[in-house]
Amino acid sequence: MHIIPIASGKGGVGKSLVAANLAIALAQTGRKVVLVDLDLGGSNLHVIIGQMGSLKGIGTFMTDIDTSFEDIILKTNYENLLFIAGEAEVPGMANLKVTQKKKIITNLLKIDADYLILDLGAGTSLDIMDFFLMSGRGLIVTSPTLTANLNAYLFLKNISFRILNNCFPTKSPGGVFLEKMKKDGHSMQRIYIPKLIEQLDAIDPENCQKYKKTLDNLKPRLILNMMEEPKDAAKASKLRHSSREYLGLDMEHLGVIYRDDVQIKALNSRLPVVKYKPGSVLSQAIFRIADKLIEEEDLDDDVLFSVDLDNTYKEAELEAESDFESRMEYLNELLYTENISVSELIETVKSQQYDISQLKKENVLIKTKLAEAVKKGFVV
Numbered sequence: 001m002h003i004i005p006i007a008s009g010k011g012g013v014g015k016s017l018v019a020a021n022l023a024i025a026l027a028q029t030g031r032k033v034v035l036v037d038l039d040l041g042g043s044n045l046h047v048i049i050g051q052m053g054s055l056k057g058i059g060t061f062m063t064d065i066d067t068s069f070e071d072i073i074l075k076t077n078y079e080n081l082l083f084i085a086g087e088a089e090v091p092g093m094a095n096l097k098v099t100q101k102k103k104i105i106t107n108l109l110k111i112d113a114d115y116l117i118l119d120l121g122a123g124t125s126l127d128i129m130d131f132f133l134m135s136g137r138g139l140i141v142t143s144p145t146l147t148a149n150l151n152a153y154l155f156l157k158n159i160s161f162r163i164l165n166n167c168f169p170t171k172s173p174g175g176v177f178l179e180k181m182k183k184d185g186h187s188m189q190r191i192y193i194p195k196l197i198e199q200l201d202a203i204d205p206e207n208c209q210k211y212k213k214t215l216d217n218l219k220p221r222l223i224l225n226m227m228e229e230p231k232d233a234a235k236a237s238k239l240r241h242s243s244r245e246y247l248g249l250d251m252e253h254l255g256v257i258y259r260d261d262v263q264i265k266a267l268n269s270r271l272p273v274v275k276y277k278p279g280s281v282l283s284q285a286i287f288r289i290a291d292k293l294i295e296e297e298d299l300d301d302d303v304l305f306s307v308d309l310d311n312t313y314k315e316a317e318l319e320a321e322s323d324f325e326s327r328m329e330y331l332n333e334l335l336y337t338e339n340i341s342v343s344e345l346i347e348t349v350k351s352q353q354y355d356i357s358q359l360k361k362e363n364v365l366i367k368t369k370l371a372e373a374v375k376k377g378f379v380v
Contacts, residue, residue: 002297003116005131005138009151011122014225015141017263018286019119020048021274025290027080028274031114034073036084038104038131039121040096043086050270051076051083059087061107062100069107078275082113096127105134115293124158132159136217137304139254142239143225144232146363149239156220160193160247163218167211174204194248219305221254223289224316228259233320237313253312254292256320257285258327281327288319 004022008015016039023035037045037057046055056072074083096104108116120128132138142152168174177200181191201208224236236253243249258281266276274283296304 001111001113001116002293003118003135004293005118005120005133005135006141007120007128007132007138007155008122008141008148009124009153009155010148013122013141013143013148014257014263015122016045016048016119017273018139018141018223018225018257018289019117020045021272021283021286022290022293023081023115023117024049024078024272024274025286026115026117026293027078029290029294030080031294032080032082032112033115033117034082034084034111034113035076035117036108036119037086038118038128040086040127041121045119046083046085047270048267049076049078049081049083049272051085052270055085055087057085057087058104062103069110073111095125101127101130105131108134124155126162129159129162133162133218137219137221139221139223140251141223141225142236144227144235146366149235150366152222152239153242156243156247156249156251157193159218159220160215160249163214164211167214168200168204168207172204172207174200174207177203192246194246197248215249216305217301219250219252221252223254223257225257226259227256227320227323230317230320230324232256233317236316240309240313250309252307252309253316255285255289256316256323257282258323281323284326285319285323 006015006019006022019035023033027033035045035049037043039045040058043057046052051074055074056067058072060067061069061072072084074085076083108118118131118134120131140152140155142148164178168178170176170179197208197211200211222236222239224233227233233256236256240251240253243251260273260280260282262277262280262282263273266273269276273280274286277283278287
């Protein structure tokens with residue numbers, strides 16, 4: 001079974017959209033897919049796939065002793081796709097106890113499927129990170145905005161520290177060293193993990209080897225969503241550079257997806273985009289990502305982890321150019337077939353200009369805060 005946790009540093013970047021549509025795209029190829037809503041504090045994946053009505057989910061499983069795990073694996077309207085709801089309305093699900101989390105993970109690993117797709121909540125809670133680490137090949141969805149990429153980086157940083165905590169027991173030499181660092185918040189902000197590993201290797205080589213081995217089996221994959229133009233693709237390379245430089249962690253680029261208002265129409269129709277409009281640029285990008293996952297199915301781990309990651313970023317930039325051309329051709333077709341009026345097109349452009357203006361303001365604000373942090377010595 002291929003386990004694909006899907007996470008994001010912040011909300012609103014289209015993580016659930018990717019999870020739902022990717023699950024359906026894989027199911028359409030005949031693979032048995034189980035889609036799980038693990039955004040337990042704000043589960044809404046059932047809306048995206050049109051699974052309405054009263055649903056038994058993880059909340060029921062954790063609170064009702066008469067409900068088995070098999071009882072919450074639900075059929076959907078899509079062949080080969082099963083679904084497990086999250087049930088955000090059940091109190092306490094956003095903050096699981098350790099025993100509850102282990103119970104969920106144990107049962108998920110027993111599922112018989114080709115793909116297990118986990119839609120995780122946004123942020124860096126311990127629950128989210130541990131679900132993400134169920135696989136070394138999890139997906140991180142981000143967008144070209146500065147805040148989204150900053151939060152994606154912080155997610156990766158927290159993942160790195162979660163692995164450190166798991167590999168260095170509290171009473172070990174490395175664990176004691178890390179505890180002292182945690183008490184100094186200033187040092188934690190300026191941390192450079194490759195340098196930290198050198199220090200840990202000197203004082204606790206045995207556990208440091210465990211960390212290195214774990215990191216060798218961790219190659220997250222990036223999806224850049226909500227793109228507006230080809231040059232946005234460069235944002236992924238910047239995120240990768242920061243991750244490699246400061247965390248010692250590299251990422252594969254799995255693909256790009258352009259922003260498309262068709263997703264709003266699809267959501268209002270209670271249909272996933274790949275079903276509502278399979279020929280759209282957005283849907284085609286999802287199918288392309290599904291194809292890449294299928295191509296990897298029979299490859300050994302040694303082959304998967306030796307992929308030329310540089311090529312994946314070059315390929316993503318080419319996809320960004322190609323999809324942008326398709327997008328423009330589609331708009332032209334709409335305009336000249338009178339499916340869209342000139343006034344509607346003008347309103348669309350105005351709306352995009354407003355979005356750009358807001359992003360510029362946001363960018364200036366963050367740069368100002370960063371400059372202040374540098375002056376105070378919090379950022380190097």
